[in-house]
Amino acid sequence: MDVELVAVTPNPEAVIEFAARTCYMSQDRATDESAGRLLPKLLTSGHESPFEHASATFRIRGCSRAMTHQLVRHRLLAVSQKSQRYVSEKGFEYVVPPSIPEEYRADYDSDMETIRRMYEKWKARKIRNEDARFVLPNACSTEIVITGNFREFRHIFRVRCSPHAQWEIREACLVMLDRLLAVAPAVFRDVADAVRSAADE
Numbered sequence: 602m603d604v605e606l607v608a609v610t611p612n613p614e615a616v617i618e619f620a621a622r623t624c625y626m627s628q629d630r631a632t633d634e635s636a637g638r639l640l641p642k643l644l645t646s647g648h649e650s651p652f653e654h655a656s657a658t659f660r661i662r663g664c665s666r667a668m669t670h671q672l673v674r675h676r677l678l679a680v681s682q683k684s685q686r687y688v689s690e691k692g693f694e695y696v697v698p699p700s701i702p703e704e705y706r707a708d709y710d711s712d713m714e715t716i717r718r719m720y721e722k723w724k725a726r727k728i729r730n731e732d733a734r735f736v737l738p739n740a741c742s743t744e745i746v747i748t749g750n751f752r753e754f755r756h757i758f759r760v761r762c763s764p765h766a767q768w769e770i771r772e773a774c775l776v777m778l779d780r781l782l783a784v785a786p787a788v789f790r791d792v793a794d795a796v797r798s799a800a801d802e
């Protein structure tokens with residue numbers, strides 16, 4: 602799986618601080634370091650709407666439809682995903698869960714090959730992509746672009762980086778958290794710390 606940060610609001614912490622300070626008409630008190638102090642205070646007090654003024658776009662490739670089915674449940678994300686109507690899945694790639702033991706790997710690959718042949722059979726009968734895809738597996742590899750604001754990403758990371766989350770969405774969200782922590786530490790530090798301590802338990 603490949604997770605790429607495509608775009609992010611320039612100077613996101615300054616933008617959030619500017620929005621928040623508008624509430625108090627204190628924009629003139631912003632300094633180079635003030636966002637690092639103000640933003641954690643906003644989060645502690647539950648004043649989270651300013652965090653909606655910064656956003657990020659990620660491209661995720663080589664992940665399963667099983668994973669994206671979970672990701673798109675997050676209703677505040679903007680989503681664009683490889684279509685199984687407009688793009689043929691002939692010879693589709695697939696994701697192998699790490700829980701499949703090496704001794705069964707050949708059997709798993711063989712099942713996928715069987716499904717490839719099933720798909721091709723229905724395509725050969727002139728069935729359209731949109732209906733031939735009914736025989737495809739959740740393992741089918743896909744590509745998705747998501748855009749979300751920082752408030753929503755904080756929520757997603759809290760629930761999807763948890764050890765209770767499914768391994769693949771967790772893996773994707775841990776990478777996204779890492780990328781956003783680098784560009785906006787005052788926004789994502791507390792989430793990253795909580796994720797780390799939950800993983801250590």
Ligand SMILES: Cc1cc2nc3c(=O)[nH]c(=O)nc-3n(C[C@H](O)[C@H](O)[C@H](O)COP(=O)(O)OP(=O)(O)OC[C@H]3O[C@@H](n4cnc5c(N)ncnc54)[C@H](O)[C@@H]3O)c2cc1C
Binds near residue numbers: 674677765766767
């Ligand atoms: C570990 C785990 C297991 C899960 N298992 C299942 C399962 O078995 N079956 C299943 O169907 N789903 C399952 N889900 C998905 C889950 O129920 C949510 O659909 C998903 O996490 C999206 O999160 P959300 O609704 O909190 O947030 P988002 O859609 O990302 O929205 C963010 C926040 O905005 C607010 N919000 C958004 N829309 C509304 C609204 N219409 N009304 C009120 N508030 C709103 C809420 O506060 C919400 O938390 C699972 C999720 C996790 C993390």
